[in-house]
Amino acid sequence: MASYETFEHDVLIIGAGGAGLRAAIEAAADGLKVGLVCKSLLGKAHTVMAEGGVAAALANVDERDSWRVHFADTMRGGQYLSNARMAELHAKESPDRVRELEAWGALFDRTKEGSILQRNFGGHQYPRLAHVGDRTGLEMIRALQDHGIHQGIDVHMENTIVSLLKTGDRVSGAFGYEREKGRFKIFSAKAVVLATGGVGKAYKITSNSWEYTGDGHSLAYHAGAELIDMEFVQFHPTGMVWPPSVRGILVTEGVRGEGGILTNSEGNRFMFDDIPELYVNQTADSPEEGWNYTQGDREARRPPELLTRDHVARCIVREVHEGRGSPHGGVFLDIAWIKEKIPNAQEHIRRKLPSMYHQFKELADIDITQEPMEVGPTTHYIMGGIKVDADTQMTCVPGLFAAGECAAGLHGANRLGGNSLSDLLVFGKRAGEYAAQFAADNGEVALDDSAIEEIAQQVLQPFDNPEDGDNPYEIQAQLQDKMQELVGIARSQESLMQALEEIQTLREKADSVHAIGNREYNAGWHTALDLDCLLTVSESIALAALERKASIGAHSRDDFPEKEEQGAGKYNTIVQKSQDNTMGIRREPVPELTEEYQEIIDEMG
Amino acid sequence: MEKATFRIWRGDANEAQYVDYETEVSEGMVVLDAVHRIQAEQANDLAVRWNCKAGKCGSCSAEVNGNPKLLCMTRLNDLPLDQPVTVEPMRAFPIIKDLVTDVSWNFKVKEKMKPFTPRPPDEEDGTWRMEQEDIDHIQEFRKCIECFLCQDVCHVLREHDLHDEFIGPRFFVYAASLEMHPIDTENRLEELKNQDGIGYCNITKCCTKVCPEHITITDNAIIPLKERVVDQFYDPIKRLFRVFSS
Numbered sequence: 001m002a003s004y005e006t007f008e009h010d011v012l013i014i015g016a017g018g019a020g021l022r023a024a025i026e027a028a029a030d031g032l033k034v035g036l037v038c039k040s041l042l043g044k045a046h047t048v049m050a051e052g053g054v055a056a057a058l059a060n061v062d063e064r065d066s067w068r069v070h071f072a073d074t075m076r077g078g079q080y081l082s083n084a085r086m087a088e089l090h091a092k093e094s095p096d097r098v099r100e101l102e103a104w105g106a107l108f109d110r111t112k113e114g115s116i117l118q119r120n121f122g123g124h125q126y127p128r129l130a131h132v133g134d135r136t137g138l139e140m141i142r143a144l145q146d147h148g149i150h151q152g153i154d155v156h157m158e159n160t161i162v163s164l165l166k167t168g169d170r171v172s173g174a175f176g177y178e179r180e181k182g183r184f185k186i187f188s189a190k191a192v193v194l195a196t197g198g199v200g201k202a203y204k205i206t207s208n209s210w211e212y213t214g215d216g217h218s219l220a221y222h223a224g225a226e227l228i229d230m231e232f233v234q235f236h237p238t239g240m241v242w243p244p245s246v247r248g249i250l251v252t253e254g255v256r257g258e259g260g261i262l263t264n265s266e267g268n269r270f271m272f273d274d275i276p277e278l279y280v281n282q283t284a285d286s287p288e289e290g291w292n293y294t295q296g297d298r299e300a301r302r303p304p305e306l307l308t309r310d311h312v313a314r315c316i317v318r319e320v321h322e323g324r325g326s327p328h329g330g331v332f333l334d335i336a337w338i339k340e341k342i343p344n345a346q347e348h349i350r351r352k353l354p355s356m357y358h359q360f361k362e363l364a365d366i367d368i369t370q371e372p373m374e375v376g377p378t379t380h381y382i383m384g385g386i387k388v389d390a391d392t393q394m395t396c397v398p399g400l401f402a403a404g405e406c407a408a409g410l411h412g413a414n415r416l417g418g419n420s421l422s423d424l425l426v427f428g429k430r431a432g433e434y435a436a437q438f439a440a441d442n443g444e445v446a447l448d449d450s451a452i453e454e455i456a457q458q459v460l461q462p463f464d465n466p467e468d469g470d471n472p473y474e475i476q477a478q479l480q481d482k483m484q485e486l487v488g489i490a491r492s493q494e495s496l497m498q499a500l501e502e503i504q505t506l507r508e509k510a511d512s513v514h515a516i517g518n519r520e521y522n523a524g525w526h527t528a529l530d531l532d533c534l535l536t537v538s539e540s541i542a543l544a545a546l547e548r549k550a551s552i553g554a555h556s557r558d559d560f561p562e563k564e565e566q567g568a569g570k571y572n573t574i575v576q577k578s579q580d581n582t583m584g585i586r587r588e589p590v591p592e593l594t595e596e597y598q599e600i601i602d603e604m605g
Numbered sequence: 606m607e608k609a610t611f612r613i614w615r616g617d618a619n620e621a622q623y624v625d626y627e628t629e630v631s632e633g634m635v636v637l638d639a640v641h642r643i644q645a646e647q648a649n650d651l652a653v654r655w656n657c658k659a660g661k662c663g664s665c666s667a668e669v670n671g672n673p674k675l676l677c678m679t680r681l682n683d684l685p686l687d688q689p690v691t692v693e694p695m696r697a698f699p700i701i702k703d704l705v706t707d708v709s710w711n712f713k714v715k716e717k718m719k720p721f722t723p724r725p726p727d728e729e730d731g732t733w734r735m736e737q738e739d740i741d742h743i744q745e746f747r748k749c750i751e752c753f754l755c756q757d758v759c760h761v762l763r764e765h766d767l768h769d770e771f772i773g774p775r776f777f778v779y780a781a782s783l784e785m786h787p788i789d790t791e792n793r794l795e796e797l798k799n800q801d802g803i804g805y806c807n808i809t810k811c812c813t814k815v816c817p818e819h820i821t822i823t824d825n826a827i828i829p830l831k832e833r834v835v836d837q838f839y840d841p842i843k844r845l846f847r848v849f850s851s
Contacts (some may be wrong), residue, residue, distance in 0.1 A: 015610050040654070040656055040664065040666065041654070041708070041712075041785065042712060043751055044656045044657075044662045044663070044664050046656075046657070048656075048657065048662045048750075049659070049661055049662070079629075097729075098733050099731050100731070102722055102723075102732065102733060103731065104721065105720075105721035105745060105786070105789075106781075107735070107740050107747060107786070109744075110735055110740065111737065113734070113738055114734035114735050114737075115732060115734060116732070132744065132747075133744075135661070135748065136749065138661065138747075138748075139747060142747065146715070146720065146721065147720070147721070149712075149715065149716050150716070150720045155712075157709070158713075180701055180702075180707075207653065209656040209657055209658060209662075210655065211656065225617055242632070242633070243631075243632050243633020244631065244632070244633060245631075245633050245634045245635060245638040246633065246659075248656075249658065250659070253789040276715045329637065355660075355661065359659055359660065362678055362680070363633070363635070363659075363678070363680070424653065441849055471645070472649070473644070473646075473649065474645075475647035477645075506845065514717065515649065515650075516649050516650050517649070517650030518650075520617065520652075520701075520702050521651075521652035521701055521702040521703070522650040522652070523644055523649065523650065523652060523653070524644075524649025524650050525650070525652060527649075533755070543765075559827075564625065566747055
């Protein structure tokens with residue numbers, strides 16, 4: 001066989017956002033040889049885009065908060081489809097994970113007493129999100145990065161993994177290429193952690209960048225792991241809608257947390273019109289009460305703008321469909337109005353939401369301290385993903401772990417804002433810890449050379465395809481259009497069946513896309529290679545969405561508007577590769593909640 | 606639809622040229638949108654780094670009409686479109702291909718700097734108490750998105766190529782964020798003076814002007830660090846004190 005550069009690690013971590021970095025730091029703590037593969041440069045992963053904050057029941061602002069309340073909030077937000085054990089671990093451990101960041105140099109905004117300040121966010125009963133203005137993700141990734149570079153981790157920047165390597169049942173490494181010269185790299189490892197983030201690039205309107213093509217989901221699927229609840233894709237209610245070139249860029253929920261309101265073209269605060277049963281007791285019944293809540297009044301209940309993201313997104317779509325939208329097909333998000341309530345509102349907004357001010361000023365010529373923004377839903381996050389053990393984060397493939405957005409279980413049918421940054425810290429650490437333990441307990445595995453040769457051939461195929469083969473960008477754009485149209489916020493049997501057919505057609509075309517030029521930093525070739533991942537995750541989302549014949553959380557079926565399918569009980573959908581290499585789907589019942597969990601949920605109302 | 610011409614630097618370290626591409630432009634577009642459209646329709650193998658497309662990650666640094674800019678935050682309606690828009694890579698770093706440069710030197714520089722070293726926690730739960738007003742200025746430094754445009758524009762690196770003796774504005778900002786951190790206990794002044802070349806900076810403020818995060822690099826980070834270096838190494842009273850105390 002041809003010889004490729006080979007790197008030997010005890011633990012290989014694929015993905016260098018918050019979860020990957022946190023896993024790497026943990027795995028390196030025992031002196032193991034750890035490799036960290038980043039698709040981009042270090043510190044550029046999407047964690048950097050997280051704005052509002054990291055959820056942790058520190059109880060610095062409201063002493064009534066505790067892990068039990070955070071647990072109950074997460075379970076309710078996820079419509080009780082979450083893995084309860086994960087929700088428990090997450091709620092219990094996130095405070096320590098946040099505090100630890102300050103030991104590594106992070107600096108969160110402070111309370112008057114000098115401890116970490118926390119803000120309100122949708123679905124969280126008390127002010128719970130530790131934050132730095134509206135650039136919390138940057139603070140977190142930088143703290144992890146600046147600490148991580150001193151832990152003896154081998155960082156492989158601008159490398160993409162195209163396949164996991166297995167020896168027998170066990171994962172034994174990964175095959176990738178480096179962007180600069182297009183050379184292949186072989187990584188051998190005793191344990192592998194996937195931390196590749198999301199799948200946003202499967203959709204046309206998204207807050208995600210080019211990297212988020214579902215690599216980890218697809219790598220795990222092809223290696224035999226299970227994907228759970230893939231139908232739950234979060235459409236964040238507030239993305240920019242104008243101008244067209246910035247459509248989809250995120251507008252933080254922090255705007256609403258600071259008192260921002262949603263209105264339609266008639267000036268009506270439409271979120272008051274539809275408050276779901278589960279949340280009636282927790283929601284303000286007047287604008288005044290809602291405002292008081294955002295200003296820290298402990299007796300007030302939260303404004304309906306801070307209901308869960310799935311619900312807010314659906315309400316916005318309803319307003320637009322019924323002809324009450326803004327000029328460019330969104331609704332209005334207004335923070336400027338708070339000048340009626342507080343002095344120095346302009347300065348206050350710029351201090352609390354500096355990057356939102358900057359973003360609208362520079363990209364849309366809008367001064368958010370003076371006029372409302374136009375916003376609409378944008379594909380933001382996938383709750384579904386690689387099925388893992390709650391405690392260890394190991395998949396059903398021995399030695400293969402997953403953490404962060406590409407893993408699943410914590411968020412159920414809908415993720416609460418702020419629970420992603422805490423998810424990646426808590427479960428990134430656990431994945432690193434247990435991957436290290438697995439590596440220590442299990443010996444070397446030899447790589448399978450023939451498999452490597454086969455992968456190498458496939459990876460070079462786009463260069464060898466006939467020159468009249470499709471342009472990879474075109475296939476990607478067609479897929480994004482179809483997913484947006486057919487597997488978006490509103491779905492039906494018909495749209496999903498059609499989506500599956502379209503995906504099949506595009507897969508055939510993808511096999512013959514042609515890459516021009518050579519292997520050096522060739523974006524067209526890279527796009528061609530990402531197509532397989534995008535098609536795999538798109539198919540799994542459509543298939544799972546077809547399987548769930550009900551509307552719950554982020555998944556809405558026009559043909560099944562009710563929350564529960566009759567007689568179906570609560571279940572998770574599981575996608576797994578079948579013996580004949582086709583994509584299989586099945587249901588697994590959600591385990592009954594233990595008495596202890598049920599008590600906490602009942603107690604929290 | 607209106608059209609505009611983009612004169613893009615194409616090639617690698619061995620061979621390169623400007624290539625003109627005409628493409629459609631529409632309201633609100635930024636230079637990165639135009640580069641992407643050209644990449645998708647006319648030049649699939651065009652190399653450009655980008656991620657967030659919202660000025661938050663600092664990946665798409667390049668030079669537009671000769672000015673160091675983030676491609677994602679440079680709007681076409683701020684540029685004269687009656688003439689070609691020149692897009693070329695940063696000039697202070699080795700070229701990889703097209704608009705992509707080898708910025709790995711920056712990562713090596715940071716790794717060599719003394720890491721954050723906090724004093725023991727103030728509280729039993731492992732936390733520290735800090736006043737907001739004591740961290741405001743550090744939070745300004747921590748806004749840095751590591752786009753390295755300040756490094757690109759700095760003449761010490763760009764023209765004099767002193768990458769071995771001078772760490773550049775980005776890492777003075779980093780050093781300042783550590784040195785002024787209320788709970789950090791490390792001292793980095795000797796390195797700043799002897800290895801990091803802070804003396805080479807003659808405060809022309811070019812870095813401050815190009816910073817997309819509007820960090821006042823020179824006034825708030827570099828000058829105070831220079832003052833601390835002077836205080837520690839050149840203050841006659843302190844020197845006398847050191848002679849007697851050693």
